[in-house]
Amino acid sequence: MATIRDVAKEAGVSVATVSRVLNDNGYVGVETRKRVLETIERLNYSPNEVARSLYKRKSRLIGLLLPDITNPFFPQLARGVEDEVNQAGFRLLLGNSDEEATKELDYIQTFEQNHVVGIISATNNTDRENYENIDLPVVFLDRTSKHHPSVFADGREGGRLAARALIDRGSTKITLIKGPAHVQPAQDRFQGALAELSKAAVDFSVLGTTSYAFEEAKTWAEELFTKHPETDGVIASNDIVGIAILHEALRLGKSIPDELQIIGFDDIPLSSLSYPSLSTIRQPAYEMGKEAAKLLIRMIKKEQEIDQMIQLPVSLIERNTTRKVDKDE
């Protein structure tokens, strides 16, 4: 692998000149520049980022910390982040925390050791000491923090929308699935839905769950119909749980949406492919990722004041697990 010194020698100039050509700063004569560029080409030279990072004390890497890329919601976030940071010349160091504090800490350390210029984290416990003595730009994604800028969807409003949707469409015995207690956005949705249900003239019950994993979603679906067989409307904590419930309901021979309405949360790509297709509250995951990345990049470039909180709107995606409602009611 050729170094800048090789190029310098070959082109008959000093390393400083090569560096100037490379970074397009300082004065370089037209002829010299041409010669250097030609030599770079010829030697197939590409600068060593590591050496550069060492001197500059910063790399062109950004750390992205997710709970679990295997959960279909996160790849979309990740893709949004990636597309945006790439455009600005950055690359991603990726980590899955599995919501474990140790793994999280390990990754944060890796990020620092590798001189990342910023971190985007979609992790719980946002205010844990983990993030307190970091002097890097940090943006929380799909989470909120008092101490760091955050990008998230309006979960409360989402919960309200979901509840309103079922109520408006005639469900009267609603079951509200409460997602894991430690997952912030799950609780926001829950609170929003709870508030709306409380205001309305419907019966409802709450079913607590502890994770989002596929396997367990099936268990909860079964539990739901054992505990609340008479329910005629379910607000799921996310689309995976929603689809699991749909599956179980069909297995039990329930007619959807006539006997039972179901509404999910997230709008993961596969939701539109369930049958009946799942009505859901959409979070603009890809856009959220992009916004977080944009925000982080602004922080990295120290552009003016940055918005501390970016809340993106959620929307009701009406598909076929909820009944149609007359527009003019």
Add this chain to the structure above:
Amino acid sequence: MATIRDVAKEAGVSVATVSRVLNDNGYVGVETRKRVLETIERLNYSPNEVARSLYKRKSRLIGLLLPDITNPFFPQLARGVEDEVNQAGFRLLLGNSDEEATKELDYIQTFEQNHVVGIISATNNTDRENYENIDLPVVFLDRTSKHHPSVFADGREGGRLAARALIDRGSTKITLIKGPAHVQPAQDRFQGALAELSKAAVDFSVLGTTSYAFEEAKTWAEELFTKHPETDGVIASNDIVGIAILHEALRLGKSIPDELQIIGFDDIPLSSLSYPSLSTIRQPAYEMGKEAAKLLIRMIKKEQEIDQMIQLPVSLIERNTTRKVDKDE
């Protein structure tokens, strides 16, 4: 951020000694070691990976190149890779290529510039010049290459299994969906299924597709039933397409699996949550990721000769889009 020199000064030793303590090599007195460790603790020192990488000419990073993390098959691969490399102390630099040669090349360059110690790529065009002048260990995942070790599932056998399954369960007018021509494993499956169908006493037709994206899957599902309304068995190119077809079939009022059997490929997590749940050919994605990582790590450590090709078995996952068959036929 404290440096090794700060630690050395504080502990009253030389940087060499601190380095020896850090890396646990060379001779260090018991007392000295204790003092150094205590100082490291007190200063909250953690070594700068970038400086280390520069001297060693290798980092602790591994490059992972995927077509698109948004496709539900790949997060599983990625997770397998991550879990395995983490255990060996490596971290991941992630890139999505979107199957575009330019992006791919850009990422490979990033990987090299950042001194990654190895690359795992799940990219087509494995034998493109891209990978020819790399003097790093490269493992192809879910793809094969003549020049580099590869980890992949037995796609041909998968195709045969899928075809056999439908034939054995009584489909006689089968439609075989041919995945994108440039995606190697899709073609393997296709060839396998084709071979099996050709041998059997069934009618069949082939429908070509050009991508795996969600949106387009719906289009092909519609196209399928327009062109071949009488089909009673579909071999989908992957689970997403399979689920899209299932969705469309149900929308058209077809009874599954009585009127129409469907078999997918991959066994993505959501396949078991479709209704009826999707029968499919399972690829052990997580394990494939792990195997690829293990292989790469062995190459990095230059342990003995390495297996050039690791083929993992596929298996038929019989769920409810195929009919039950008597065991003793």
Add this chain to the structure above:
DNA sequence: CCTACTTATGTAACCGGTTACACATAAAAT
């Protein structure tokens, strides 16, 4: 004609680790 500024280029220090080599002492071998 002299000063001041612009343009062009080179030298060497620096970033923060790692390690070859030198040196010193103590213990073991001859």
Add this chain to the structure above:
DNA sequence: ATTTTATGTGTAACCGGTTACATAAGTAGG
């Protein structure tokens, strides 16, 4: 008692970029 060998520690070069500073020539202004 002398030579080896094992143990413990320090000095400085090195990895490959970037950049502060020095030097020099050309040219614009007074």
